[in-house]
Structure formats: C-alpha cells, structure tokens
Amino acid sequence: RGINAPTRTWPWDFKNSYNMIVRDNHYFYNAGRFGVNGCHHALFENNVFVRNGDYQAKGETGGLNMDYVTDMIILNNSFLVKGHPILARNQGETILSQGGDPNQMTLGTVSEATAITIKDSKQEWQDFTDRVSTAWQYAVHPTNYMVAIVSGKGAGQWRTIIHNNDTVLTVDRPWDVIPDKGSHYIINQWSAYQLLVKDNMLKDNHQGIMMYCGGNDIAIVGNKLTNSSGIYLRADQRMAKKRYNLLWNTVVSGNQCVDTDGRRAAFVSLLLAVEKDQDLFGIGALGVVVRRNTVKAYIPNVTNSPIKAEGFLNYMGEQAAGNSKIGVNVPGILGSVWEYNNAINTDNAFIIGKGTHHVIIKKNQLENVPNPIFDLIDKKQKMGAKYIVTDIK
Structure with a gap:
C-alpha cells in the first residue's frame, strides 16, 4: 500500500470501488482492517471474518473500515475471534466509520x-x-x-x-x-450515507459497531454483539480543528448487546463529543431512534472500558462552556427516541446528559435494574437533560 507501512497491513482494500458484491467468503487474518473507503453501491453479505488472537501485531487490527461511503449494505456477516482474547487497546473496531477530515x-x-x-x-x-x-x-x-x-x-x-x-x-x-x-452552518461530506448494517454477528471483538464521525440515513438493525462492546453513535465537535461531524436521521432497532464475561461494557450509546470549554456550535445529533434493542450487562457492571457504563447512553461529553455565545439551551442532541428497549442487569437503564433536548423514553422493559434514569446534571449551569419519560416498567 505504501501508506504507514508496515503497520497498515490490510488484508484487502476496495478503495473507491462501486457496483460490487462480496459474498460467501471466509477470511482468517492476524492484523489490519478490511477497507471499503470511498466505496458506494456495495453489498457485503454472508462473509465470515476470523481474527487470530494468538498473533496480535503492534499495528492496528479490526474489521470493516467504511469512511466516506454511500449506498452500502453490510448483511448477515460473522465477525469472530479465535485464540487469545483481543487486547484492550484504542482500536479493534469491528464495523467502523471514522471519516472526519x-x-x-x-x-x-x-x-x-x-x-x-x-x-x-x-x-x-x-x-x-x-x-x-x-x-x-x-x-x-x-x-x-x-x-x-x-x-x-x-x-x-x-x-x-x-x-x-x-x-x-x-x-x-x-x-x-x-x-x-x-445562523450557523456546516459544510461537509458524510462519513456514511444511506448505510444498512443488518443481521450481523459479532463475538469476542474488542469494540463493536462504531460510528465515530456521524453520518446520515443509517439503519443498524438486528445485529447480535456478544462480548463485543456495543453500538456507538457519535457526533463530534472539535472547534480548534474547525471540525464538526454530524449524526442525523439514524435508526438502531432490534439489536442485542450482551456482556457475559465482564471484559467489555455492553451498551447502545448516542454521544456528542465536545472538547472542554468549547462553545456549542449547534445541533450535532438529530432524529436518532433507538427501538426494540436489548442490552444485557455483566454483574458487576463494567466501568473500566472506553464507555464507562453499561446500558443506554445519551449525552454530551465535555459540556459547552458557561459563557457559550449561543447559550446553554442550544441543543447538542435533539429529538432522540428510546422506546421498547430492554435493559437487563444494568446499574442504570438510561444515562442522560446535558445538551440533550426533547428526548422520549417510552415503554422500555427493565430487569434487575435498580435505577431507571441517571441524569448527568451540570451543577455549575444547573442544567441536565430536557426529556419526557413515559411507561418505564
């Protein structure tokens, strides 16, 4: 490849490709990722990716890497690990989009x-x-x-x-x-646009389905993650770098995130990353629906993984400064819906934070959950989430 070699040892890289079908293949690999950056109109179906934990090179390792893609389907694939457990490093994302240039x-x-x-x-x-x-x-x-x-x-x-x-x-x-x-505007190109991730199985991977740099018109449906972390949705504001990746119009439905060994937290999270003491520029996440998912945590809950909680999460990271030019009441995450989900064994079913407005939490089922909602209140600004709660059982 000639890029950052030898650490960028990717088994294959379908860069800038389109009108393609990748189906019914078995891949066994030690390191690297499978690249589909810049691709469009592509189907990846019924493939098996097996990562070798007995040989973990110093270079990066993960699964499908999808930066700047559109009209793509990831359907009924298996992402497995054999041998030694994958080490906890800041990598290992199994289905990943991180186009945030x-x-x-x-x-x-x-x-x-x-x-x-x-x-x-x-x-x-x-x-x-x-x-x-x-x-x-x-x-x-x-x-x-x-x-x-x-x-x-x-x-x-x-x-x-x-x-x-x-x-x-x-x-x-x-x-x-x-x-x-x-009015504030952002000009950008979506990291993922019109993407369907459906009916995939992830087992024993370090990190799960990770949308680091947002996207638009995304559906993550019917996937099963076992000891593979969770589903991570993020908008990302970094004003010092003149960067703001948006996450709009996304549905997460019918997925299972299960933690049976206490190695990695299980979660479905919708986050807005904001660097410390930055003014909030505007809406980062808009119109995200999380419906009919199950999160089953380990007892005691895992708090030492990158996401320091198990359950359903919806909040900003660092918060907008108190002297924000557009005011603390400007929503960072607007109009998210959490309904018909199941939380099992989590300390908190929902963790909701400031900057989160007009949240609907409706008809969710809880099992062995002591606290339905934990609100991350900003004591300085005396502001937490603005949400509506109905019918938590």
Missing part, C-alpha cells in the same frame, strides 16, 4: 440567504462540486458536499451543494425555512 469542512455563519442560496461574506470557498480525496486515506468521496443548518432559524435542514463561488453557494432544492442572518 477537517480539511473538507467549513464551519461558518450565514450572512444572508434566499430560497436556494446561502452567502457567507467572510469565506473564500473551494469548488464544492469537486469530490476531493481525503488527506490521509486517498479515498474520493462518492457524494457531493452538503450544507447543514445547525443553529438559528431553519436549523435541522441539510441540502446538497450544486454550485458555488467564493462566498455564495446554491443548493439542490429550496429550504423549507430560509436560514436567517447569524
């Missing part, structure tokens, strides 16, 4: 807008119709740039950019609500 982003403020345009007089934009390569993966993104309104009038909308000059961009269809002057 800040070089392809713009975070800015609307100067004025019309039904199909946005102007930012402080910019000198690149050509957003050019699907450029990422800085480190050399993967060409399969979709055009998008612009999302994350605060102010019209927040919660996104459109595809079809034309622009230095300061004015044109979108593919009219705004439902025209953004006003001062």
